[in-house]
Amino acid sequence: MLRLPTLFRLFAFAVLVAFLIQPQWFEPLLRPLVQENAPAIYNQGSLLQLTLLHLRTVAIATACATVVALALAILVTRRSGAEFLPLSRSLVNIGQTFPPVAVLALAVPIFGFGEKPTLIALFLYGLLPIFENALTGLTTLPPSIMEAARGTGMTGRQRLMKIELPLAMPVILAGIRLSVVISLATATIGSTVAARTLGEVIIAGLQSNNLAFVVQGGLIVAVLAVLIHDALQAAERSLGSRMGR
Amino acid sequence: MQFRVDKLGVIIAALAAYGALLAPFATFRANRIVAGEARSIGEALPSAWTVVVLLLVTATVVVAVLKTPSRLRLGTAFAAIAALALGIGAAAGHLTPPENAYARVSPASGFWILLFALGLLAADALTRLRPSPLVRVLFLSAVLGFIAAVLTSGTWDGLSLLKEYASRADTFWAEAGKHVTLALGSLAAATIVGIPLGILCHRVARLRDGLLGVLNAIQTIPSIALFGILIAPLGWIAVHVPGAAAIGIRGIGTAPAFVALFLYSLLPVVANTVVGLAGVPREANDAARGIGMTDFQRLVGIEFPLAFPVILTGIRIVLVQNIGLATIAALIGGGGFGVFVFQGVGQTAMDLVLLGAVPTVLLAFTAAIVLDALIETATPNRNRVQSA
Amino acid sequence: MIEIEGITKRYGETTVVRDVSLTIAPRTVTVIVGTSGSGKTTLLRMINRLVEPTSGTIKLDGEDNRSLPDYELRRRIGYAIQGHGLFPHRTVAQNIATVPTLLGWDGARIEAKVTELLTLFQLDPVAFGPRYPHELSGGQQQRVGVARALAAEPKVLLMDEPFGALDPIIRAKAQDDLLAIQKHFETTIVLVTHDMEEAFHLADRIAVMDKGEVVQYATPAEMLVKPATAFVESLIGAGERPFRLLAIETVADAVEPGAAEGEAIASAATQREALSTLLWTGRKALPVIGPDGALIGKVSLDGLVQRAAGPT
Numbered sequence: 001m002l003r004l005p006t007l008f009r010l011f012a013f014a015v016l017v018a019f020l021i022q023p024q025w026f027e028p029l030l031r032p033l034v035q036e037n038a039p040a041i042y043n044q045g046s047l048l049q050l051t052l053l054h055l056r057t058v059a060i061a062t063a064c065a066t067v068v069a070l071a072l073a074i075l076v077t078r079r080s081g082a083e084f085l086p087l088s089r090s091l092v093n094i095g096q097t098f099p100p101v102a103v104l105a106l107a108v109p110i111f112g113f114g115e116k117p118t119l120i121a122l123f124l125y126g127l128l129p130i131f132e133n134a135l136t137g138l139t140t141l142p143p144s145i146m147e148a149a150r151g152t153g154m155t156g157r158q159r160l161m162k163i164e165l166p167l168a169m170p171v172i173l174a175g176i177r178l179s180v181v182i183s184l185a186t187a188t189i190g191s192t193v194a195a196r197t198l199g200e201v202i203i204a205g206l207q208s209n210n211l212a213f214v215v216q217g218g219l220i221v222a223v224l225a226v227l228i229h230d231a232l233q234a235a236e237r238s239l240g241s242r243m244g245r
Numbered sequence: 246m247q248f249r250v251d252k253l254g255v256i257i258a259a260l261a262a263y264g265a266l267l268a269p270f271a272t273f274r275a276n277r278i279v280a281g282e283a284r285s286i287g288e289a290l291p292s293a294w295t296v297v298v299l300l301l302v303t304a305t306v307v308v309a310v311l312k313t314p315s316r317l318r319l320g321t322a323f324a325a326i327a328a329l330a331l332g333i334g335a336a337a338g339h340l341t342p343p344e345n346a347y348a349r350v351s352p353a354s355g356f357w358i359l360l361f362a363l364g365l366l367a368a369d370a371l372t373r374l375r376p377s378p379l380v381r382v383l384f385l386s387a388v389l390g391f392i393a394a395v396l397t398s399g400t401w402d403g404l405s406l407l408k409e410y411a412s413r414a415d416t417f418w419a420e421a422g423k424h425v426t427l428a429l430g431s432l433a434a435a436t437i438v439g440i441p442l443g444i445l446c447h448r449v450a451r452l453r454d455g456l457l458g459v460l461n462a463i464q465t466i467p468s469i470a471l472f473g474i475l476i477a478p479l480g481w482i483a484v485h486v487p488g489a490a491a492i493g494i495r496g497i498g499t500a501p502a503f504v505a506l507f508l509y510s511l512l513p514v515v516a517n518t519v520v521g522l523a524g525v526p527r528e529a530n531d532a533a534r535g536i537g538m539t540d541f542q543r544l545v546g547i548e549f550p551l552a553f554p555v556i557l558t559g560i561r562i563v564l565v566q567n568i569g570l571a572t573i574a575a576l577i578g579g580g581g582f583g584v585f586v587f588q589g590v591g592q593t594a595m596d597l598v599l600l601g602a603v604p605t606v607l608l609a610f611t612a613a614i615v616l617d618a619l620i621e622t623a624t625p626n627r628n629r630v631q632s633a
Numbered sequence: 634m635i636e637i638e639g640i641t642k643r644y645g646e647t648t649v650v651r652d653v654s655l656t657i658a659p660r661t662v663t664v665i666v667g668t669s670g671s672g673k674t675t676l677l678r679m680i681n682r683l684v685e686p687t688s689g690t691i692k693l694d695g696e697d698n699r700s701l702p703d704y705e706l707r708r709r710i711g712y713a714i715q716g717h718g719l720f721p722h723r724t725v726a727q728n729i730a731t732v733p734t735l736l737g738w739d740g741a742r743i744e745a746k747v748t749e750l751l752t753l754f755q756l757d758p759v760a761f762g763p764r765y766p767h768e769l770s771g772g773q774q775q776r777v778g779v780a781r782a783l784a785a786e787p788k789v790l791l792m793d794e795p796f797g798a799l800d801p802i803i804r805a806k807a808q809d810d811l812l813a814i815q816k817h818f819e820t821t822i823v824l825v826t827h828d829m830e831e832a833f834h835l836a837d838r839i840a841v842m843d844k845g846e847v848v849q850y851a852t853p854a855e856m857l858v859k860p861a862t863a864f865v866e867s868l869i870g871a872g873e874r875p876f877r878l879l880a881i882e883t884v885a886d887a888v889e890p891g892a893a894e895g896e897a898i899a900s901a902a903t904q905r906e907a908l909s910t911l912l913w914t915g916r917k918a919l920p921v922i923g924p925d926g927a928l929i930g931k932v933s934l935d936g937l938v939q940r941a942a943g944p945t
Contacts, residue, residue: 005458033477083252087369094368097609099569102602105586109595148718150683151791152731152781153707166722185467189573193590202473206497206577211477218473222466229465242722242765 016223020048030212040212042201054197058183061122066176069127073134092132100125100186108193118190126179133175137168170240177232184225253369254309257362261306264358271336276347289336298332301325309366319370326363337403349405378618385614409596424581427574428567431503435510443518460512468570472577475501502579506570510563517559521552554624561616568609634659640689642675649675651845662822664832667842673825677791681710708732711790715797717778719766725777726762732785750780772803792824808834829868833877841865853881875941879904884921884932887940893918893931907932
């Protein structure tokens, strides 16, 4: 049975898709926000295409960040990498006090304008929550279960693949969700360094004093972020509930 | 005697060797606009400075590679960092031709890599020493004091970053004021509204799920989008509500930034208040009821003090987050350090970007350390007993 | 056959297990008892090399347990722990199939084994196989834990306080089930507990550990009659001795010729139960019936009192 919040989200998704494909349908709603001659619907590119580019940037950065952060977390939680564990915890704490905008802005002088600095900034900043959560997940496994896994004769690799990673997965997924939400926001700002994202719509609106652009860009990004966040959270919950959490 | 090698030390040694020997130490530009020319450490520094910096870096690398006590590692790392900081100032004087006001000298990748490697060692040593909250704050003050001393002494005045500052000193402090006002003001407002809301949510379960859900959704909305969305209603209020414009409510500018930061701040404050109150042991509450405390006495005397460290954690999250997010306010005319960051991005002037980014990072970092220390002091000794 | 020879385990300065030698006969239940910190769990964990000894050797059927990689050794030895240690993200069937899967058994064989074990532990394979551990009661989880330990038909089963988390009624049932299963598979069981009652109930032989050393290794009867040290005596509990002695022997061993009035007692019951009935009903003797229901004699209060007497 579909509950009310689920229905609400499905409705928001349907409206979002409709707006991206046929923005003219919504023109009357946005018209009051602009002066007589100004366009009410973003006219400097396809909204759908910008949305897809935005999502692509976030997806690539998050995928890379997940792989690297997981690998690092696995490394420092093995016996051979234990020396790095205290330092990596501190680095994550220090790293997260850096504002994402600062990371993005500092990437520009090094990597130039466009997609590249945005991707790098998203990747670097996206590492932190995933790494932090993976560390938490891998270091707080119940000792009795780890003991049982050794006792059944699993090798180190088998324990990692069959027990540790699956058990830590809900926590790791929560880290990925945080990372995605931050990346969606930072990617929006990426349009100030000429990356092609939905931020373009908002910035264009701010520059040409077109409130309709600002509002439609803001709403698309907002709905997208909330829907993606909720979808990932639902995935975590279904995984977690199987384990009786 | 067995000779043991520290794994982290090896990484630091590799980074330091690359930073000192292969990468350029400083960049020289004939004026603000032209492309820079790389200068190695030997070229950039007067020979005495080259010797001092290289000797200290080498000493630190040796200390890092061998298994040595944390205090020694921390000491040498900081000595080398200080030498590096003073050295880059000397490089500016050494590289700039006399009487030339246009030439720009800035630290290059080698400098930053060395700083990063030494910072890693210092961070590792500090983590292992587990300093008490007071020591951490004193340490932070010493570092900030050192930076302030170097800044006022004029050692760095030849650096491009400070030349950028010199030409904008007035706006810099004005924007700094706006930045801090935005971050702290929205935090104060959120605390005043959020803590009572949290207490209410704790008492009324039905309100809790709904309100936390809404605040959660707001927190998910990217900042620039929220700023943008708020422009419309605030603009409407400015036009249609008498007196609103007079007290500074406008569609763009500080108002939407302030409201957005306030909204972002609510979730951590409310959620942590709820979590903190829910974590108060049932026995403590029962005992309080048993000795005849009223609901209000119980809240003030028992629940709130016990929940305080958790609420403080929420405030820490908000403060660090707001200092970062306030940067984005510049995009909608809200001011703050973001002004320099986005101007710098627009002009591809890295120095200008740094002029905005470095103070922001320092501010966030300081706030995090101070509040972490406060939280640890406020938390009863339960946790510390275990580690002893 | 498990031969523990001169095993010592040190962590830095502290010696946890000191020069322990034990020979455990095949197809028997050996219980290691001791207070917490006595080194009993460490000793158990050295058998399947979850802990590596500082010195000494352990041989399984004459073969040094370090002659093959630790994980292969552990696949041959069953291991059940307190709080069961079931994998929460795997179903009951998948949990039981853990070691057979690691050993590469084919699917049909694994499925048959899982069905057999679940049936043996009185859990309906169809109903329980697909469930997740958190959907089971504590007693059911414990049974699945033991079933998992037995899945690859190990000759040796190591158990570390396996019934520690169960309430008394379920625990007694689980202990009886374990004895039945031990007879069924002819497994050699080494079990660690701090519960003396449990030790006397289950053990063929008991090893008492104190401060890292085995202070006595004997059958329950020997231990009751001749406790080696004051520590063993206090562990048994001086006030409990006669009752424990009666509890480890059956009525069949105490049958005297003759007849008695009233309700009969089965020859398989413990002598302690017979004494209890005698005291409660105020009689001097009970008629005894054999497994087939036929009268085989009587058991008398005087006879039991004599049997319960310690050596003079």
